[in-house]
Amino acid sequence: MWYRRIDAAARRRLPSPDAPLGAPPARSGLHDERVAAILGIGLGVCFIVCFLTGMYSHLEQHPESWLPIPTVPAGLYRVTQGVHVATGIASIPLLFAKLWTVWPRFVAWPVVTSAAHAVERISLVPLVGGALFQVITGVSNLFHWYWFPFFFTTTHYDTAFVVIGALLAHLLAKWTVTRTALRRGAPKLSRPAGEPGLLTRRGFLWTAGAASAVLTVGTVGETLGQPIPALQATDLLSPRRPGTGPQGFPVNNPASEAGVTHLAHDLSGYLFRVEGPGAPRPLMMTIDEVRALPRHRTDLPISCVEGWSVSRLWEGVRVADVLAMVGAGPHATVTVESVEQRGPYNLSTLNAAQAHADDTLLALLVNGEELAIDHGYPLRLIAPDRPGVLQTKWVQRLVVT
Ligand code: HEM
Ligand SMILES: Nc1nc2c(c(=O)[nH]1)N[C@H]1C(S)=C(S)[C@@H](COP(=O)(O)O)O[C@H]1N2
Numbered sequence: 494m495w496y497r498r499i500d501a502a503a504r505r506r507l508p509s510p511d512a513p514l515g516a517p518p519a520r521s522g523l524h525d526e527r528v529a530a531i532l533g534i535g536l537g538v539c540f541i542v543c544f545l546t547g548m549y550s551h552l553e554q555h556p557e558s559w560l561p562i563p564t565v566p567a568g569l570y571r572v573t574q575g576v577h578v579a580t581g582i583a584s585i586p587l588l589f590a591k592l593w594t595v596w597p598r599f600v601a602w603p604v605v606t607s608a609a610h611a612v613e614r615i616s617l618v619p620l621v622g623g624a625l626f627q628v629i630t631g632v633s634n635l636f637h638w639y640w641f642p643f644f645f646t647t648t649h650y651d652t653a654f655v656v657i658g659a660l661l662a663h664l665l666a667k668w669t670v671t672r673t674a675l676r677r678g679a680p681k682l683s684r685p686a687g688e689p690g691l692l693t694r695r696g697f698l699w700t701a702g703a704a705s706a707v708l709t710v711g712t713v714g715e716t717l718g719q720p721i722p723a724l725q726a727t728d729l730l731s732p733r734r735p736g737t738g739p740q741g742f743p744v745n746n747p748a749s750e751a752g753v754t755h756l757a758h759d760l761s762g763y764l765f766r767v768e769g770p771g772a773p774r775p776l777m778m779t780i781d782e783v784r785a786l787p788r789h790r791t792d793l794p795i796s797c798v799e800g801w802s803v804s805r806l807w808e809g810v811r812v813a814d815v816l817a818m819v820g821a822g823p824h825a826t827v828t829v830e831s832v833e834q835r836g837p838y839n840l841s842t843l844n845a846a847q848a849h850a851d852d853t854l855l856a857l858l859v860n861g862e863e864l865a866i867d868h869g870y871p872l873r874l875i876a877p878d879r880p881g882v883l884q885t886k887w888v889q890r891l892v893v894t
């Protein structure tokens with residue numbers, strides 16, 4: 494088998510099994526410190542970017558009062574979450590290549606040689622386990638495949654701290670080894686003399702990089718397919734693609750699942766209401782009365798937390814105009830509620846800046862057409878710099894605070 498050959502080539506010149514980690518460089522085969530260092534740098538960059546963009550995503554969805562989410566640039570979340578999922582996916586081949594490179598260390602004997610060695614080995618559990626956990630749960634989430642018994646978002650969030658902590662510790666611990674291995678430069682012979690290995694070190698690194706590039710090109714069209722149409726053609730691996738779905742864009746949670754299909758043919762029971770402690774003059778309107786209000790247009794993306802995004806031209810009523818009608822003040826915040834009864838995403842909150850932004854609309858039309866039922870007919874929220882999950886569909890009530 495090919496992997497046996499690679500591995501046999503690698504093992505032939507392993508350092509003596511009791512060499513402590515970080516000691517004499519293992520210079521032969523693929524289990525080489527230089528290979529490990531290069532893969533580690535790629536992985537480290539991906540994971541740090543993942544961590545920071547993930548934190549932004551968390552902040553968007555669970556805002557802190559001391560750090561209000563901005564309304565400009567309107568497409569910021571589109572970029573941050575696109576980058577999060579893209580770097581996460583790109584890291585997968587690098588992660589497995591890195592594990593391949595270092596695995597003889599996992600099975601090295603004796604298990605521990607010193608206290609420092611013991612600490613280092615134990616820290617591999619959160620590092621390796623956490624990294625695998627993040628990529629596996631992250632990808633499962635993209636496919637809506639919830640095979641695990643815990644809630645994805647909170648567990649993925651908590652594990653992010655474990656992984657990033659372990660990663661920083663690992664970077665510190667490996668700083669010197671990495672520097673030495675990189676300074677040393679590539680060995681003259683990229684395949685040790687007399688080794689019949691299938692892949693050279695350089696070939697191995699290129700293969701890992703190419704696998705990462707293939708996964709990226711095969712999925713990034715979900716985010717970049719609109720600005721760069723060529724990427725739509727190569728977007729063969731991502732579960733949701735721009736251009737698919739009613740009105741030419743994907744649906745997350747169709748009306749049938751939200752239990753609101755009746756809205757498509759019967760709006761007789763539908764009344765739009767604006768009320769709450771921040772609304773001195775609450776109001777209630779039929780959909781025709783809403784349609785008769787002044788309309789505005791805005792070009793904004795739906796940017797799903799799962800990484801896909803599409804921009805559309807929306808037309809509807811400004812939330813700010815409705816707030817003025819009910820006599821709300823400039824610091825009013827708004828909870829937007831859906832007709833949908835259950836489900837974690839049947840409401841969302843706008844901070845004061847978002848609620849008063851010119852481009853925060855209750856949309857009636859998308860690209861000039863009445864919204865499809867799956868896209869939130871008769872009325873949906875569309876606001877700048879916001880995760881798709883907070884662009885509430887089938888809006889029925891605004892609670893002003
Ligand atoms: C293949 C790799 C990854 C994929 C596909 C992925 C995917 C996702 C997705 C879809 C979300 C949105 C969850 C939601 O709000 O419903 C998310 C959030 C997040 N991700 Fe990842 N992720 C990956 C790797 C990572 C890594 C390596 C880290 C950290 C080191 C990380 C940290 C976070 C954080 C902190 C959040 C925010 C969670 C929250 O809102 O509470 N992710 N990720
Ligand atoms: N009421 C309600 N609104 C919702 C959801 C939902 O489940 N219920 N899903 C959200 C999610 S996760 C996304 S990405 C967007 C998708 O909008 P679209 O289906 O029109 O593309 O709607 C959001 N609005």
Ligand SMILES: [Mo]
Binds near residue numbers: 745796798881
């Ligand atoms: Mo979403």
